[in-house]
Structures are given as structure tokens and as C-alpha cells.
Amino acid sequence: MSLISLVSVQGFILLSVQAHLPQLRPPPCNMISKEEQCVEAKGFKATIFFLALYLVALGSGCLKPNMISHGADQFRKEDPCHSKKLSTYFNTAYFSFCVGELLALTLLVWVQTRSGMDVGFGVSAGAMAVGLAILISGAFFYRNKPPQGSIFTPIARVKIIISVIPIFACTIIFNTILAQLQTFSVQQGSAMNTRLTTSFHVPPASLQAIPYVILIVLVPVYETCFVPLARKLTGTSSGITPLQRIGVGLFAVTFSMVAAAVIERKRRETYVDSGELLSIFWIGPQFLIFGVSEMFTAVGLIEFFYKQSLAGMQSFLTAMTYCSYSFGFYLSSLLVSLVNKITSSSSRHGWLSDNDLNKDRLDLFYWLLAALSLLNFLSYLFCSRWYCSSQSPSADPPPGPHGADVNHHLNFTSSKHVAADRDIL
Structure with missing residues (x-):
């Protein structure tokens, strides 16, 4: 998860750099206005943009399910007390996701509107970096399950x-x-x-x-x-x-x-x-x-x-x-x-x-x-x-x-x- 978190951080950093540097993005325009003709991003500019998006998508797609299951692995299923707490964990994990989504739709949008898209993407990269640091800080305390199963497990x-x-x-x-x-x-x-x-x-x-x-x-x-x-x-x-x-x-x-x-x-x-x-x-x-x-x-x-x-x-x-x-x-x-x-x-x-x-x-x-x-x-x-x-x-x-x-x-x-x-x- 630590490695895949770095992928997301790199994606947000790349988006922030592209939004900040004029030579890496098309000139600004009013997309609502019918009179103004917007210039489409092509070639190297488009490549940078889609590469950043795919890095963010790859990181998010791999991080979320692994994070949820990794947290649930910290509970012992054979313990009735832990089994009861497992359901509470899923509620708490989704509650955390909702807090993040709400901050993204309110605070982050306000930052982007007030300071620009480059600052908004930079804040996203910083938030991912802080989350990665918190994840790594608990590495010595996690319960890691050893490989198990038999040759019949694939069936x-x-x-x-x-x-x-x-x-x-x-x-x-x-x-x-x-x-x-x-x-x-x-x-x-x-x-x-x-x-x-x-x-x-x-x-x-x-x-x-x-x-x-x-x-x-x-x-x-x-x-x-x-x-x-x-x-x-x-x-x-x-x-x-x-x-x-x-x-x-x-x-x-x-x-x-x-x-x-x-x-x-x-x-x-x-x-x-x-x-x-x-x-x-x-x-x-x-x-x-x-x-x-x-x-x-x-x-x-x-x-x-x-x-x-x-x-x-x-x-x-x-x-x-x-x-x-x-x-x-x-x-x-x-x-x-x-x-x-x-x-x-x-x-x-x-x-x-x-x-x-x-x-x-x-x-x-x-x-x-x-x-x-x-x-x-x-x-x-x-x-x-x-x-x-x-x-x-x-x-x-x-x-x-x-x-x-x-x-x-x-x-x-x-x-x-x-x-x-x-x-x-």
C-alpha cells in the first residue's frame, strides 16, 4: 500500500505542476462563452495530463480496497469480541471516507476556486503524503497474515x-x-x-x-x-x-x-x-x-x-x-x-x-x-x-x-x- 500511495502522490504532483506552468497546459478560456474558441490540449500536454490522471486512478483503485481489507485483517475472526468489532470497523472506515469526500467537495473546491487548480492539486498531494506517513508510522504494529492454503484453494x-x-x-x-x-x-x-x-x-x-x-x-x-x-x-x-x-x-x-x-x-x-x-x-x-x-x-x-x-x-x-x-x-x-x-x-x-x-x-x-x-x-x-x-x-x-x-x-x-x-x- 505504501508504494501504491506514492503513485497517487506523484499523479497529484504532476497535475499541480501542469496546472501551474503555462507551457504545459492550453491557454485559459471561457468554456461557457460561445464566442470564445478554446484550444484543445494535444501532444505532449495531453500526454502529461492523461498520465497524471492514470497515476491517480491507479493509486486510488489499488489503495482503497487494500486499505479496507488490511484494517479488517487486524481483527481475529475466531474471537467473538473481535468479530463484533469488525462490523463497527467497516462503519468507521466508511465514515472516514465520507469525511474525506465532504472535505473534497467543500473545502478543496473553495481552495481551488480561491487560489487556483495548481494549489488545489498541491493540497491533494500533501494530504496523500500525510496519509502515507501515518500509514508507515504504524508498520511495526500491524498484524500481517502469513501465506496459507493448499493446492486446492484456487478451486x-x-x-x-x-x-x-x-x-x-x-x-x-x-x-x-x-x-x-x-x-x-x-x-x-x-x-x-x-x-x-x-x-x-x-x-x-x-x-x-x-x-x-x-x-x-x-x-x-x-x-x-x-x-x-x-x-x-x-x-x-x-x-x-x-x-x-x-x-x-x-x-x-x-x-x-x-x-x-x-x-x-x-x-x-x-x-x-x-x-x-x-x-x-x-x-x-x-x-x-x-x-x-x-x-x-x-x-x-x-x-x-x-x-x-x-x-x-x-x-x-x-x-x-x-x-x-x-x-x-x-x-x-x-x-x-x-x-x-x-x-x-x-x-x-x-x-x-x-x-x-x-x-x-x-x-x-x-x-x-x-x-x-x-x-x-x-x-x-x-x-x-x-x-x-x-x-x-x-x-x-x-x-x-x-x-x-x-x-x-x-x-x-x-x-x-x-x-x-x-x-x-
Whole structure:
């Protein structure tokens, strides 16, 4: 992790240097103005830019899943007390991520706006360097697991991967909805009245901070209030099982799109009928509901992948959580293209083809996503039940020492949790 953190630091430093030196970037221009022609970055300038982006992406993609699994490895699964604390760790880790995201969307944006992009990227590089120093400072205190397993372990690993693919696939629609909140919902806010006071306007892009504010508030409440109460009712150390937690989030996120569709229809009708702009605060509920659903689904998915994996696979399966984000955004682009193609005709434009929300039908697109989300939740109920039944420990292990080793690896984690996971329905 230390080496890969250096990769991210180098990427941010390269971005900062390019943003600072005029000879490494195109001349500044107003991209909003139709009269001004912006110069495209080509050749060496473009190479430097994309190299920096790929370094940051490589570092982030390798660092996050390994950091989560490394922290979880510090707990001993065989200790009931540590097993209970493991769920708390996942909540705390995600809480830390949310604090970082909130700082990036508020404080860092303010720094970049006030002092320039070069300073903003420099601050990011400095923050990564401080985090790396903190990580290295605890190197002598970490519990490092020695290599373990047998020649049959790869077979068990393939079985684990195949078994979690349906659960993984059911979270893609969830991240497709996240893509809408970061794109169309921001555009939706731009078409509303952003005035907060006579001299201050709410930046539409800052709406993306709402889910993280909700998470920062609700994660401690979930851990200190909900988990102890649920633990008494269910007897599960984490209150509810990871599969149940994912299911709650997948169901709740449907209402985020329902709220978005209702508000967008209201916004459009208000503007068309009277020319007035609806207040930007009306779209707050869709971000709020998504924040609540993310607290359940995102943390539950990370915990599920870690607990159901074999020794040595925790980082790999945890990384699948972030692959779900990528697939969700790709699916979003595909859906927009398909919707435009299907709804377009010679006599009318597609739902999202005009780039003008007062002419487009973004509300119908939101209703489509709500329907897809509900269908996705129903499919998740089926997949989670199938997973629980398929992971039931075999009554008779295969004969021979190697067969027993395979059975031990296959059921080391999943057999301890599958009984509780049956309660998802």
C-alpha cells in the first residue's frame, strides 16, 4: 500500500505542476462563452495530463480496497469480541471516507476556486503524503497474515467468485442512480432558483455533498443506536446481516428516483406555466434519500465481500465494490444513449436530446430508473436467497486430508454468517 500511495502522490504532483506552468497546459478560456474558441490540449500536454490522471486512478483503485481489507485483517475472526468489532470497523472506515469526500467537495473546491487548480492539486498531494506517513508510522504494529492454503484453494476461490457475482450485479443499478445525482441532478439544480440570500447563491455542484453530510450524521447513529437494538432482536453481532443491509439500501434508493421524478415534473411545469424558477432546495430529498440508502448498501457490500471471502481474497473481493461504481457509470451512459435512440423520431426529440431540461423529459427518465431499481431489488431478493442456500455447509466433507482442507476453506467464513443471512427475506 505504501508504494501504491506514492503513485497517487506523484499523479497529484504532476497535475499541480501542469496546472501551474503555462507551457504545459492550453491557454485559459471561457468554456461557457460561445464566442470564445478554446484550444484543445494535444501532444505532449495531453500526454502529461492523461498520465497524471492514470497515476491517480491507479493509486486510488489499488489503495482503497487494500486499505479496507488490511484494517479488517487486524481483527481475529475466531474471537467473538473481535468479530463484533469488525462490523463497527467497516462503519468507521466508511465514515472516514465520507469525511474525506465532504472535505473534497467543500473545502478543496473553495481552495481551488480561491487560489487556483495548481494549489488545489498541491493540497491533494500533501494530504496523500500525510496519509502515507501515518500509514508507515504504524508498520511495526500491524498484524500481517502469513501465506496459507493448499493446492486446492484456487478451486474454492473460483467457487466464491462465481457465487458472489449475482450479488455484485445487483448493485450496478444502485451506482447508475448515483451517476444521475452527479450529472443530471446537478444540471437540474442549475435550472432552478439557487438564491439563498440576496448576495449568496448555492452552487448546484455542492448538492453532491448532501449524501456525505447525511452519512456523517447517520453512521454514528446507526452504530450507537440501531445496531445495539437490532442485535437484541436478531442475535446477530452486526445487528442485521450484510445481505439484509444491502437489501434495505437497494429498496430505499428507488424512492430517491421517485422523489427526483416528482420534483422534476413540478419544476418543469412551474417554469412552463409561469416562467418562475423552483427553489433548488426542492431537489434536496433525492440526495438525502440516496445518502440513507448508501449507508446501508455501500457498507453492507464491503462487509459482505470481506466476510464471505477466503484467506488471501479479501482485497480482491473488496475491490469488486469499486468495480460496481465503474459498471454503474458505464450503464448510465448506455441508458442515456438507448433512451434517446428509442424515444427519438422524425417528429420529436428524445427525452434527453436537447440539453435543455425545459424541453427534455428528465422526469420520465427518472421514472424509468425508479422502475429499474425496483426490478433490481426484486432480483436481489432472489439472488440473496439463492446465495444463502448455495453457501450452506456440506454435511459430509470430502474424504482425505486435502478434501477436509478444501471444505475448511470453503466454509471458513460463509458458514458462520449464512445462518443469519437466511433472514434477508
